[in-house]
Amino acid sequence: MILVLNGPNLGRLGKREPSIYGADTYEDLVNLCRETAGKLGHDVDVRQTDSEAELIGWIHEACDGAIPVVLNPAAFTHYSYALRDAIAQRTAPLIEVHISNPAAREEFRHTSVVAGVATGTIAGFGLQSYVLALHAISEMNTTS
Ligand code: DQA
Numbered sequence: 001m002i003l004v005l006n007g008p009n010l011g012r013l014g015k016r017e018p019s020i021y022g023a024d025t026y027e028d029l030v031n032l033c034r035e036t037a038g039k040l041g042h043d044v045d046v047r048q049t050d051s052e053a054e055l056i057g058w059i060h061e062a063c064d065g066a067i068p069v070v071l072n073p074a075a076f077t078h079y080s081y082a083l084r085d086a087i088a089q090r091t092a093p094l095i096e097v098h099i100s101n102p103a104a105r106e107e108f109r110h111t112s113v114v115a116g117v118a119t120g121t122i123a124g125f126g127l128q129s130y131v132l133a134l135h136a137i138s139e140m141n142t143t144s
Contacts, residue, residue: 006048007074059086098123
């Protein structure tokens, strides 16, 4: 099992600033993750929330079950120390993903408080960032 967790505003993909995030919808993202995980032989649970508390609860669930995570923390990336502290408790891989390349955008997006406690970060490849992250987790061979 792999958890794919998405933070605030990502449920609005397709409608949200398409010049930055593309025309594909959140449903397209869910289908892409399911298709990719299926090909790799893994079950996947794809979730999205606008709530920091709910996202942290899902990270706790992943920590307790040693479940690998692909995480797009969205804007929480840049300021949520609570999310960072939750991720720091993990034992399984967690890959931070971004659709856009935050390093090429506004200054406030250049800081990730999550990156230092993630296994690694994949950013700037559109929805393919998730595909690459699922492949990376699969290669790490820690899922059942
Ligand atoms: C994002 C980048 C963040 O800076 C932004 O707040 C998002 C989406 C991305 O996937 O490119 O909501 O995480």
